[in-house]
Amino acid sequence: MKKIYSRPQSLYDVVTHYCPGCGHGIVHKLVAQVVDELQIREKVIAVAPVGCAVLAYDYWNFDCTEAAHGRALAVATGIKRMRPETVVFTYQGDGDLAAIGTNETIHTANRGENLTTIFINNAVYGMTGGQMAPTTLLGQKTTTTPHGRKEQEGRPLKISELLAQLEGVYYVERVSLHTPQQVINAQKAIKQAFQNQIEEKGFSLVEILSPCPTYWNCSAQEAMDWIAEFMVKEFPLGRIK
Amino acid sequence: MKSNNKENCFRKVLMTGNDAIAEGALRAGCRFYAGYPITPQNELTSYMAIHMPEYQGVFIQAESELAAINMVFGASAAGFRAMTSSSSPGISLKQEGISYLAGCELPAVIVNIMRGGPGLGNIAPAQSDYFQATKGGGHGDYHSIVFAPSSVQEAYNLMFAAFYLADKFRTPVMILGDGMLGQMMEPVVLHSAPLEFSENIDKPWALTGCKDRNPNVIRSLYLKEGALEALNERLQKRYQMIEKTQQRxxxxxxxxxxxxxxxxxxxxxxxxxxxxxxxxxxxxxxxxxxxxxxxxxxxxxxxxxxxxxxxxxxxxxxxxxxxxxxxxxxxxxxxxxxxxxxxxxxxxxxxxxxxxxxx
Known part of the structure; x- marks a missing residue:
């Protein structure tokens, strides 16, 4: 019988540490699939963030490094500038990329570094137990906004739209994981972002709306529904730049 | 100052401490520098901006000291000799990055041209960062090798030892100078690497893409029981070796x-x-x-x-x-x-x- 689908070579066959219904596992697999399809496993270097996805290297079968919280794009800049022949990407959550690391994010993008960023927006800090993120929706309850986020605590930060204003940025797209069709779209966007780097087009970022049932305090299906109903209204999907 | 690109040429020139440190670093094989403006070390950053391209290296003016030290982390992880420099308040900002370098066992050279503190302090020479430099500085049980040059010539000379020992022991190395050393001009004989520091050190751990080998992972997070203690024991053993062999x-x-x-x-x-x-x-x-x-x-x-x-x-x-x-x-x-x-x-x-x- 002909084999038509299998685990990508870039993904280890291991048990997941992520919670049931978490989006990281899906995105890890999408990245691994894209790396396989583009045949770049032997020249890809990943920069893992501080957050739930710090352990990404337990799943990816290629070179990886950790970075201090928020500093992934500074680390990636150092690697890519010294090894322009490699394909370097960061994988960052909303707290890492859009709160503690906003400065690095904006300036790396503004320099037009030839890098790829996979930005997971799940509207919450996961690893530390569900605190308010820069992308938390107004009214959303977290452990640090127990009565729901108010305007004074900041409105959901649309970092992708901000970055799209910068001349150094080549490509920004927002995708989601809430239906199988959306997952297919997400894979296309991830592939595009890697392809851009291979073609030396400059800075590319894919923002992915991703479920966190554990800290949204709901079931996996309810989390997908919540993305469809609320998150995509605040964070519209599609090509931003 | 116009630098001669031939690394083996011996010349006697008049230089500031800041310039001599930069020139020494380049001749010691530094091929990545990231810095952020702060007095009294700005000449060092400018020197790198001018002369790094002559060595086909990379110079970046970073958006902050945090970014600079983490760019150095990246360049070092990629297997290259990398350096940053700053002065006291900026060095405080780099401490997190230095701790990560130590935890990830990455070599790097950090130059602190000390100024008066605490706080914003002033831009006059001081030696008030001794505790920070020698006792760790950032979080966790670690040490950086710390060199304290007292002349412009010695500052130049020590750069060869700094980069070599950083690679050899896979540890951050700090050059602890002060505003006086950074700003004063003295004659310097520009020489190439002394024999004892010219051995090329292999870096099989570096991130290069996993062609023909298993993936390399650079990390300082160890959650499994006993794993972090094992890292610490490895580091302490290395520190004992350094204490035994590197006192100068x-x-x-x-x-x-x-x-x-x-x-x-x-x-x-x-x-x-x-x-x-x-x-x-x-x-x-x-x-x-x-x-x-x-x-x-x-x-x-x-x-x-x-x-x-x-x-x-x-x-x-x-x-x-x-x-x-x-x-x-x-x-x-x-x-x-x-x-x-x-x-x-x-x-x-x-x-x-x-x-x-x-x-």
Missing amino acids: FEEDFVNDAQVIVVSYGAMARIVKSVVKKLRQRKLKVGYIRPITLWPFPVKAFNRKKTTVKYLVVEMSYGQMVEDVCLSVPDKKKVYFLGRAGGAIPDTGQITRKIYKLLR
Whole structure:
């Protein structure tokens, strides 16, 4: 019988540490699939963030490094500038990329570094137990906004739209994981972002709306529904730049 | 200053300490530099901006000290000799990054051209960052090797040792200078790497893409029970090796000395001139100048005569003096003279203090 689908070579066959219904596992697999399809496993270097996805290297079968919280794009800049022949990407959550690391994010993008960023927006800090993120929706309850986020605590930060204003940025797209069709779209966007780097087009970022049932305090299906109903209204999907 | 690109050429030129450190770094194989403006080390960053391209290296003016040290982390992880520089407040910002370098066992060179503190302080020379440099600085149980040059020539020379030892021990190395050293101009003989520091060190751990090998992972997170303790034990073993093999110091007139003055960096220049003057007056005074501050040169204090008094002179309110106390059999014999906030103990103050101790 002909084999038509299998685990990508870039993904280890291991048990997941992520919670049931978490989006990281899906995105890890999408990245691994894209790396396989583009045949770049032997020249890809990943920069893992501080957050739930710090352990990404337990799943990816290629070179990886950790970075201090928020500093992934500074680390990636150092690697890519010294090894322009490699394909370097960061994988960052909303707290890492859009709160503690906003400065690095904006300036790396503004320099037009030839890098790829996979930005997971799940509207919450996961690893530390569900605190308010820069992308938390107004009214959303977290452990640090127990009565729901108010305007004074900041409105959901649309970092992708901000970055799209910068001349150094080549490509920004927002995708989601809430239906199988959306997952297919997400894979296309991830592939595009890697392809851009291979073609030396400059800075590319894919923002992915991703479920966190554990800290949204709901079931996996309810989390997908919540993305469809609320998150995509605040964070519209599609090509931003 | 126009630099000659031939690394093997020996020339004598007039340079500031900041320029000499940069030139030494380039000749020692530094191919990545990221920095952020801060006085009194700006000449170093400018020198790198001008001359790094001659070596086909990468210069980046970073958006912050945090970004600079983490770019250095990336370049080092990729297997290249990388450096950043700053001055006291900026070095405080780099501490998180230095801790990560230590935890991930990555080599890097960090230059601190110290200025007065705490806080924004001023831009005058000081030695108030000794504790921060030698006791870790960031979080966790780690040390950086710390060199304290006292002349522009020595600052240049030490860059070869700094990059070599960083690679050899896979550890951050700090050059601890001060505003005086950074800004003063002296003649420097530009030479290539001394033989002992010219061995090329293999980096099989570097991130290059996993062609023909298993993936490399650079990390300092160890959640599995016992794993982080194992990392710490490995680091401590390395630190013990460094303590055993890398202590460096200069001393003179110590054999018959009743008072030995201990100082480092630019401060030691003033101390040396005082000691030499008093020797001409037949006074039994000597000096010890630590060149490595970590590992502290404990060996220099190993003597049979127990009546020797030590006078520690610092541009701080007493930081290295604690290491001297730990290195001598009787800490009651340790005396201190220090000024800070940009003030420098002068020859008169040091002379009077020595006379008092000789009485």
